[in-house]
Amino acid sequence: MSETALDALLHETRRFPPPETLARDANAQPALYDEAAADRIAFWEKQADWLRWDRRWTTALEWDPPFAKWFVGGRLNACVNAVDRHVEAGFGDKVAYHWIGDGENETRTITYADLQRLVCQAANGLAELGVQAGDRVAIYMPMIPETVVTILACARLGAPHNVVFCGFSADALRGRILDADARVVVTTDGQFRRGSPTPVKPAVDEAVDGCPDVRSVVVVRRTGGDVAWTDGRDVWWHDLVDGQPDSHDPEAFDAEQPLFMMYTSGTTARPKGILHTTGGYLTQVAFTHRMVFDLKPDTDVYWCAADIGWITGHSYIVYGPLCNGATSVIYEGTPHPADQDRWWKLIEHYKVSILYTAPTTIRTLMKWGHELLEPYDLTSLRVLGSVGEPINPEAWMWYRTYVGGGRTPVVDTWWQTETGAIMISPLPGVTTTKPGAAMQPLPGISADVVDNDGEPVPAGGGGYLVLTEPWPSMLRGIWGDDERYRETYWSRFPDIYFAGDGAKRDEDGDLWLLGRVDDVMNVSGHRISTTEVEHALVGHPMVAEAAVVGATDATTGQAIVAFVTPRGSVAADVSSGDEFVQALRNHVAKEIGPIAKPRQILVTPELPKTRSGKIMRRLLKDIAEHRELGDVTTLLDPSVTDAIRGRMSESGSED
Ligand code: WT7
Numbered sequence: 001m002s003e004t005a006l007d008a009l010l011h012e013t014r015r016f017p018p019p020e021t022l023a024r025d026a027n028a029q030p031a032l033y034d035e036a037a038a039d040r041i042a043f044w045e046k047q048a049d050w051l052r053w054d055r056r057w058t059t060a061l062e063w064d065p066p067f068a069k070w071f072v073g074g075r076l077n078a079c080v081n082a083v084d085r086h087v088e089a090g091f092g093d094k095v096a097y098h099w100i101g102d103g104e105n106e107t108r109t110i111t112y113a114d115l116q117r118l119v120c121q122a123a124n125g126l127a128e129l130g131v132q133a134g135d136r137v138a139i140y141m142p143m144i145p146e147t148v149v150t151i152l153a154c155a156r157l158g159a160p161h162n163v164v165f166c167g168f169s170a171d172a173l174r175g176r177i178l179d180a181d182a183r184v185v186v187t188t189d190g191q192f193r194r195g196s197p198t199p200v201k202p203a204v205d206e207a208v209d210g211c212p213d214v215r216s217v218v219v220v221r222r223t224g225g226d227v228a229w230t231d232g233r234d235v236w237w238h239d240l241v242d243g244q245p246d247s248h249d250p251e252a253f254d255a256e257q258p259l260f261m262m263y264t265s266g267t268t269a270r271p272k273g274i275l276h277t278t279g280g281y282l283t284q285v286a287f288t289h290r291m292v293f294d295l296k297p298d299t300d301v302y303w304c305a306a307d308i309g310w311i312t313g314h315s316y317i318v319y320g321p322l323c324n325g326a327t328s329v330i331y332e333g334t335p336h337p338a339d340q341d342r343w344w345k346l347i348e349h350y351k352v353s354i355l356y357t358a359p360t361t362i363r364t365l366m367k368w369g370h371e372l373l374e375p376y377d378l379t380s381l382r383v384l385g386s387v388g389e390p391i392n393p394e395a396w397m398w399y400r401t402y403v404g405g406g407r408t409p410v411v412d413t414w415w416q417t418e419t420g421a422i423m424i425s426p427l428p429g430v431t432t433t434k435p436g437a438a439m440q441p442l443p444g445i446s447a448d449v450v451d452n453d454g455e456p457v458p459a460g461g462g463g464y465l466v467l468t469e470p471w472p473s474m475l476r477g478i479w480g481d482d483e484r485y486r487e488t489y490w491s492r493f494p495d496i497y498f499a500g501d502g503a504k505r506d507e508d509g510d511l512w513l514l515g516r517v518d519d520v521m522n523v524s525g526h527r528i529s530t531t532e533v534e535h536a537l538v539g540h541p542m543v544a545e546a547a548v549v550g551a552t553d554a555t556t557g558q559a560i561v562a563f564v565t566p567r568g569s570v571a572a573d574v575s576s577g578d579e580f581v582q583a584l585r586n587h588v589a590k591e592i593g594p595i596a597k598p599r600q601i602l603v604t605p606e607l608p609k610t611r612s613g614k615i616m617r618r619l620l621k622d623i624a625e626h627r628e629l630g631d632v633t634t635l636l637d638p639s640v641t642d643a644i645r646g647r648m649s650e651s652g653s654e655d
Helices: 003-011 020-025 031-038 040-048 078-091 112-128 145-157 170-180 201-209 279-292 311-323 342-350 359-368 393-403 482-490 530-538 568-572 574-591 617-624 638-650
Strands: 059-064 067-072 095-100 107-111 137-140 161-163 184-188 190-193 196-199 216-220 234-236 258-264 272-277 301-304 327-331 354-357 383-387 410-413 447-450 462-467 497-505 511-516 520-523 526-529 543-553 557-566 600-603
Touching (some): 040 067, 078 112, 078 279, 112 145, 137 145, 137 170, 145 161, 161 170, 170 574, 196 201, 201 216, 279 311, 301 311, 301 342, 311 327, 383 393, 393 410, 447 497, 530 543, 557 617, 574 600, 617 638
Parallel strands (some): 095 327, 137 161, 137 184, 161 258, 184 216, 301 327, 520 557, 557 600
Antiparallel strands (some): 059 067, 447 462, 462 497, 497 511, 520 526, 543 557
């Protein structure tokens, strides 16, 4: 969104106060902010008391910037908090997950007691493979119940899991297995995409080929059919797990025991292993899940439509909802043009009351039309959430009006892989919302918008979003690289966490997120580094140079546009483009994954550079977004941009 468009919107912003009944009955009341402001640490201690601790902590926070330890001395088991506790409290028959597969007519209902049995068997199985507390386990699986079970089994054993989104390539998976030094990998033979099986294990075989220390690959049979098999290394899940005892004695771990790592893209070519630990992480995901969605565990049916392979899935499909004893829907599929009303069917059928999804999905459903919603009864919905990228006011209004029937609060939740849990968001029973604004930091969270010198901007000003106090679910570091952790997040403004996002504080002091200010793109809510894609492109033998920009896209938020100068025979005949462009797109898919395929690749004999030899990315972004070019006086050779612009108007976008 441009600043002027935003200004215009701020000017005439509509406001939606919480419905009266909700204001009265909501979990979060205005006093929560006062309580947290009066004593932030005591406030978080109170939230931590919602969990079951085997031993209570002695010190709530040890803060040695930029290193934090929360609930020091406390001991707990994450899996016990997510599962056993509810069974012991008499909720064994309560549904934890309604799972809807993407195969033919597949559904499964898993109660908390079922989950406990499955997790115990899986923990016993992994232990049999030698997995011990502290060992890393890589998980490369589609959205099936076994994925949740594996995550929880790792947590039960104190073995940090490293889930890699199934859309990543073998190369990307290998990098993550090696960096985390995982010795065991759990995967499936294949997965279903709208009823059709597609293979998964070949990518694991290819990845593990370069990982000499991986000793076991556990394979869930999902699609059937033949798979390549490495004897002595590969083991079927059903052979390993199904015969195991369905009880397992859990050990309590230190509050700072690593719970998982999740790799995410930054401004360099190498993804970072973001490390999360146990006590603080669970405290904040459980708290935010109760408050931001106003969860009533006895009556709500909650659906977070993210993939478990991303942080949103970890925090708001697995740990948050389970720690709160919620009933969730997991849907393996994604919105598809051939099945445009599937979502509305599911919401009606399962009586979903809380829906959490990304703006890109909302815009897709919006494009297909609100008429599709009309045949369905969606009155069960009472809170709608958005996450992953700035939500434009049009999408926000459509979400509220058509999906929420004009009744439901919309909570736009800002957070990151690094923050572990929601940080800035309205609270349904408290906040008067504005379409497109994330509004205020949650109770217990300190955020600000600062200028270049780190000075807070006044109301009405824009700048950089920072977090000024440590929070319980904050990342504890980058796996194996403390210096990079310090440098990436804590050096732009000393001892203050720099999020990488631009933000604006409006006249009322409310926050509007404006997108990344660094070289990170946001495509359909997925975080992709321009440098990483450039790196992949220049790794192709026919590429001399590449520059990548994120161009505004009406559906996906941003789209990847690459400018490539070829070498060798291709360079001689730039117009032989199509095949070359296709080869490059496939190359990026192989190096990183299909999600990183550029929408458009422009092959050009030269890239526009300044006199000092720097690629002018701003200019390329202007070209990619079809804008008038700004100041080009520092440009070495203006004819280069004219040539690129000529090619841009000739070429359509791909896919
Ligand atoms: C980046 C973090 C948090 C889970 C999903 C993404 C952007 C996230 C919002 C929002 C504006 C948002 C930011 C952030 N982002 N939520 N509500 N409004 N921008 O996690 O992959 O770590 O990406 O997503 O740019 O820095 P992630």
